[in-house]
Amino acid sequence: xxxxxxxxxxxxxxxxxxxxxxxxxxxxxxxxxxxxxxxxxxxxxxxxxxxxxxxxxxxxxxxxxxxxxxxxxxxxxxxxxxxxxxxxxxxxxxxxxxxxxxxxxxxxxxxxxxxxxxxxxxxxxxxxxxxxxxxxxxxxxxxxxxxxxxxxxxxxxxxxxxxxxxxxxxxxxxxxxxxxxxxxxxxxxxxxxxxxxxxxxxxxxxxxxxxxxxxxxxxxxxxxxxxxxxxxxxxxxxxxxxxxxxxxxxxxxxxxx
Numbered sequence: 001x002x003x004x005x006x007x008x009x010x011x012x013x014x015x016x017x018x019x020x021x022x023x024x025x026x027x028x029x030x031x032x033x034x035x036x037x038x039x040x041x042x043x044x045x046x047x048x049x050x051x052x053x054x055x056x057x058x059x060x061x062x063x064x065x066x067x068x069x070x071x072x073x074x075x076x077x078x079x080x081x082x083x084x085x086x087x088x089x090x091x092x093x094x095x096x097x098x099x100x101x102x103x104x105x106x107x108x109x110x111x112x113x114x115x116x117x118x119x120x121x122x123x124x125x126x127x128x129x130x131x132x133x134x135x136x137x138x139x140x141x142x143x144x145x146x147x148x149x150x151x152x153x154x155x156x157x158x159x160x161x162x163x164x165x166x167x168x169x170x171x172x173x174x175x176x177x178x179x180x181x182x183x184x185x186x187x188x189x190x191x192x193x194x195x196x197x198x199x200x201x202x203x204x205x206x207x208x209x210x211x212x213x214x215x216x217x218x219x220x221x222x223x224x225x226x227x228x229x230x231x232x233x234x235x236x237x238x239x240x241x242x243x244x245x246x247x248x249x250x251x252x253x254x255x256x257x
Contacts, residue, residue, distance in 0.1 A: 001025075001074065001082070003062055004090035005032040007172060012088050013054055014175045024055040024082065026062060026074070028091075036170050036181045037219060040198065044205045044221045048177050057082070093139040095130045110137045115162035117151040127151050133163060140170075169231055171224065177203075180224040183217030183234050185209055192216060197248045206248055213241045226250070 002013045005027030017023045025032075031042030032049070046056050061077040065087065073083040095110030106112040106120035110132030117125045127147040129139055138144055146163060153161040169182035187194040187209050197206040204222040208215060208230070215233040220226070229250075233240065240247065 001084035001086065002088045002090060003027075003074075004088075004092065005029070005056070005058065006035070006090065006092055007033065007174065009088070009090035010049065010174050012090055013049075014052070016086075016088070017052070017054055021086065024057055024084070025049070026060045026076075026082075027056070027058040028061055030059040032056070032058070033174075033179075036172070036179065037221070038185055038187075038207060040196075041179075041205050041207065041219050041221045044200075044203060045174070045177060045179070047200075048203060049175060052175060093129050093137075095132065095137055097130055100126065100130070108132045108135070113163075115150075115164075116154045116159055117147060117163065118154070125151055125155070169227075169234075171227060178220075178222060178224045180220040180227045180230075181218065182227075182231060183209070183215065185217035185219050195247050208247055210240065210247075213239055213244075215240065 001024045002009045002016070003026045005025050009025060009027070010032070013023045013025045031037055031039050032045050033042060037045060050056055062074050063077045064075040065071065066073040066075060066081065071085055071087045073081055074087070075081045097107045097111045100111040100119065101107045103121075103124075105124065111119055111126040111130050113119055113126050113131045113133055115133075117127055117131075119126050128144055129137070131138065131147065138147075150161050150163040153159065170180070172179045185207065189211075191211050193210045195208040195210065197204070199205075202222065205219070206221075206223070207219040209217040214237050215230060218230045218234070220230075232238070
């Protein structure tokens with residue numbers, strides 16, 4: 001059994017299966033890889049994983065590990081128990097803010113910092129997975145590198161550079177499934193439009209989130225051939241007014257006699 005339906009958990013599950021284990025993946029949320037996928041993209045991923053013979057259990061909150069001296073199973077918060085003789089926990093990163101809390105700094109899910117990596121005490125700075133910025137915590141390398149650049153500028157007197165917490169692009173291949181996501185894919189924000197392509201038979205899902213005819217975020221599952229085009233649109237904040245008919249698929253090339 002693998003607890004955690006993120007990238008590491010899914011890779012661990014596939015590795016165990018290839019070594020002859022019967023594998024179940026347990027995840028707290030109702031969507032696998034919820035930080036990179038929306039519910040539809042997560043459903044595609046789940047169906048593919050289940051087609052490979054891996055059982056997916058979600059949403060499930062693990063309450064207890066059962067056994068005396070060796071693993072015998074787990075108990076969920078619902079009271080349900082599932083047998084297991086091997087347990088892998090890949091449940092992500094939890095910020096360690098104990099030292100900051102004892103020092104009297106503002107702490108939420110992590111050590112609260114502003115756009116210049118200052119804590120609630122302007123003489124104390126924080127960077128890394130222990131931080132919380134505008135309600136978000138971080139577990140990927142790209143935003144943490146950005147934090148380091150901002151901190152270096154701040155403590156050397158060049159305070160102009162601010163931490164924007166931009167959503168990095170992520171490209172993965174999990175169990176043979178190509179996945180790409182970039183930008184903000186939350187279509188509940190006011191003023192955004194969502195353009196989707198959904199083909200269960202081919203196992204292809206595409207979702208673009210736009211605001212004012214500019215791309216805000218993208219999710220691709222099963223076909224990532226256009227990732228560079230979308231990344232360029234995001235980076236350059238391209239006005240897509242003239243390309244609305246060809247957002248999901250490139251303009252077909254003319255056929256010559």
